[in-house]
Amino acid sequence: VSTSPTATHARTPARVPALGPWLWGARVDLGVFAGSAAFAVLCVFAMRALGIAPGSLPPWAWLVFVLGIDVSHVYSTLFRTYLDREEVRRHRVRYLVVPLVAYALGVALYAAGALWFWRVLAYVAVFHFIRQQVGWVALYRARAGALRREEHLRSDNAQLGASVLVRRQNLDKLIDEVTVYVSTLYPVLYWHANLAETRFTWFVQGDFVDVSHVASSVLPIARGVWVAALLVFALRQLWLLKQEGFVQLGKCVVVATTALTWYLGIVATNSDAEFTVTNVVVHGVPYMALLYFYGQARRREAPDQPGSQLLVGGLLAFAGSLLLLAFVEELIWDRLVWKDNAWLFGASDVNLAPWVLCFLVPLLSLPQFTHYLLDGVLWRRQDTRENAAQRAAIGM
Structure with a gap:
């Protein structure tokens, strides 16, 4: 690579791509986000056609x-936490305290009543699901912001327009976050307004608080806000395309698929099958993709870590290890608590005392509860700055 003054002077300034930037590339991003949403929607229609749903x-x-x-x-x-010895040493207190606090809180809640435990866990889960969508949009915005700042600093009027750039970025953040929150909270409000007629639950019957009277009274206003937020977001993207010559297609896909699947799974349909499909596919598939890309980046950086050694086997080893752990967890749940899937795990006549369940149920829920809590801190800017593999995994 030439380092001569002439070569430096001739270098083309970085520009924001017309339809980007992307996290992992256009094909992968669209496959992960648009593909998972399209698969979920197709499953809903297929279930209707086959009589599975409602x-x-x-x-x-x-x-x-x-x-x-x-x-x-x-x-x-x-793969981001406990399978990385260096990461655990770096944040030893975090990885010790979070599960201990989660378990202690779970036992205390279950001791107060099983429904209290499931209710708190359900609302924490809803918040986690919403925040994940906000996080995806923030990652896309950060990718575009970095390129826009670089392009702006290379321009002739960098000082003159710096404040304008900051204001535009703040406006984008406001519009993005309001749109995602409204796109998810409106269906949740609709769910609460129609709790008695809803034929599905988050975890167990009664885990959502019955505030149907209050929720019903504000639902028409919320519906108007939902429409307005989506319209403002769409108009903002058209303005960016016209004025700045680019639109973040990846971010638009995340926002659009979030609005579509939450509305379809909760408002437009009313069955356990359709809610489950729209709920878990769009949430789980992109997250696993992120962790797979992180694991591969970390493997190149630190091949001796346990997670890195597992990923020598590639995607098959990654998916296989997750499926094995999930199977073992569900086996224990079913044999000791639920007894819903004898076709897979065999019949069980185990009947545990309530005091045993008080310690067992929070323990079996601990991977999930810990995941909710850790996910709120793992992808923060500070952690991203400290972690080269994380920067690589999100395209920074």
Whole structure:
């Protein structure tokens, strides 16, 4: 690479791509986000056509969507955390305290009443699902912001327009976050407004608080806000395309598929099968993709770590390890607590005392609860700055 003054002067300034930038590349991004959403929507229509929906999730679909995606994606967090000795040493307190606090809180809640435990876990899960979509949009915005700043600093009027650039970025952040929050919270509000008629639950019957009277009274206003937020977001993207010559297609796909699947799974349909499919596919598949890319980046950086050694086998080893852990967890759940899937795990006549369940249920829920809590801190800017593999995994 030439380092002569002439070569430096002739270098073309970085520009924001017309349809980007992407996290992993156009084909992969669209496959992960648009592809998973399209698959979920097609499954909904197929279930309707086959007479599966409206209705409960059939056993084969439970195996694919609940065990194969929902439970498995929880364990993918291990490749970012406990399967990396250096990471654990770097944040020893975090990885020790979070599960201990989660378990202690779980036992305390279950001791107060099983429904209290499931209720708190359900609302934490809803918040986690919403925040993940906000996080994807933030990653796309950060990718575009970095290129826009670089392009701006190379321009002739860098000082003159710096404040304008900051204001535009702040406006984009506001519009993005409001749109995602409204796109997810409106269906949740609709769910609460129609709680008595809803034929599906997050975890167990009664885990959502019955505030149907209050929720129903504000639902018309929320519907208007939902429409307005989506319209403002769309107009903002058209403005960016016209004024700046680019639109973040990846970010638009995340926002659009979030709005579509949350509306379809909660508002437009009313069955356990359709809610499960739209809920877990769009949430779990992109997250597992992120952790796989992180694991591969980390393997190149530190091949001696346990997670890196597992990933020598590639995608098959990654998916296989997650499925194995998910299967073992669900086996224990079913044999000791639920007894719903004798076709897969065999019949069980175990009946545990309530005091045993008080310690066992929070323990079996610990991977999930820990995943919810850790995911809120793992992808922060500070962690990303400190972690080269993480920067590589999100295209920074």
